[in-house]
Amino acid sequence: MxxxxxxxxxxxxxxxxxxxxxxxxxxxxxxxxxxxxxxxxxxxxxxxxxxxxxxAGPEGLEALPRVRGHVWGNRLVREGAVAEPLELMPEEEPPRLALVSARRWHDGSLVFDGLEFEGEAEDAARRALEEGQSLSGAKGVSAALRAAFGYALLEAASRALAIRFAPAEVRARVLAVAEGGRAKAEECLRHLVAEREAHLRARAVREARNHAERAAAEARAHTAQVVAEAMARPQPGRRGSREDPVERAERALQSAGARLRDVRRLGGNRLEVTYAFMDERFISIVDADSLQVVDAGVCLAGADSEVTLESLPSVIREAIDTGVLVITRHA
Missing domain, CATH: 2.40.50 (OB fold (Dihydrolipoamide Acetyltransferase, E2P))
Incomplete structure (x- = not known):
């Protein structure tokens, strides 16, 4: 051959x-x-x-799994209040909260397929959003539509308060926001700010303590030879330096169900890794040799160094599933 x-x-x-x-x-x-x-x-x-x-025009969509939900911006909100990115939206923007169908492409992405027939619930939700009302007491509104309505309320409050949020951070509270209206949306966002500020304060305390410990260690008598030998000894769990750390980072994320988006080399032998996981975008800083996490980019209560880039997505998944995710590093 x-x-x-x-x-x-x-x-x-x-x-x-x-x-x-x-x-x-x-x-x-x-x-x-x-x-x-x-x-x-x-x-x-x-x-x-x-x-x-x-x-070219779309091909092969009919054989793919169909997913239905309601449009919120460039996302499709489906059951469980999951807000997934919706790829290749049409040139003519769908109505707010429109009921649409998408297809699950082979890599897991959702590709826009078309508008679905709507009932009175979508019109009622749009009117409530325009008039600044909640959905409390509204009849015939599905959980997915309520969630999309809640995200839209949070988006409006986010612009007014200049507080960023990711859907995964508020998923557990979005239905309550839909019921409580604008006041509940603002309360939810201020809660996020409080969590982030608490994280920053705790991190500052840890960094000050670590700095003091390092200074004390440096003050102890060590000969240059001892230091050189300590630096020369291989670190536990580290792989050979000949292997490209970017390729290892991509493999580690892929094995955890995440997808690498970008890598930036930092000083101190560190990498800033941007990746997509569970329909969100995360940025973490890791050691280039061991892929041990330096800054997870999410609140881990000071346990960042206890996880690696490969195990971090499972920790993020648990935080999302339990409604406690707080993102501390945004693009």
Missing amino acids: DYRKFLGKVESAVLPYFGGGTVDAPSRRLRVATPVRPGWWRFEVQGRVATAREL
Whole structure:
């Protein structure tokens, strides 16, 4: 068999491109030769490299799982008050809180499919939002629509109070916000601020204590030879320095169900890692050799150093599931 013919084989595929350096085909992830604007593109695929040739219409959606929910911005709010990013939205923006359907693409992303037939509940929710009212006492409003309404209230309060929030931080309280209205939304956001400020105070105390401990350790008599030997000894759990830490970070996140978005090298042999997990974007700082967490980017009550980049997503999942997630590092 002439393997050169196989390696040189060129295929054509219509795929949704969401941006970045890769695009997902049904069975594999491909590297994009030249990034283009997000959309449905006809790609020329050779090996593991895809080259965008022309814009195309969606293909293959009918065979994919359908997900229904209500639009909030560029997210689809579905059962459980989960607010997932909705990719490749139409040029004409859907009405607020519109009932839509999406398809679950092979990489887990939700791709917009179309508008669904609405009832009176969506109109009632839109009117309540326009008039600054709550949904308390409203009939026939599904839990997903109530959640989308609550997120919209929080978004309005966020702009007014200049307090950022991520949907996963408020998921456990969003239905209460829908029932309580604007006052409840503001209360929820101020609670987030209090949690973040408490985290910063506790971190400052820990850093001061660590600084004092380091100063005391440095004051003790150590010879230069002892210091050199200590620095030369391999650190427990560290891998060989020949392996690219960015590749190890990507593998660690992938094994935990997260997806690497960006890596920035910092001083002190550290990496700033940006990744997507459970429909949210997180930024953590880790040691480049061991991938031990230096700053999780979420409140872990001072236990950041007890987890690694590979185990951090499971900790985040538990925080989301129990309604205690507080994000401390935003882009």
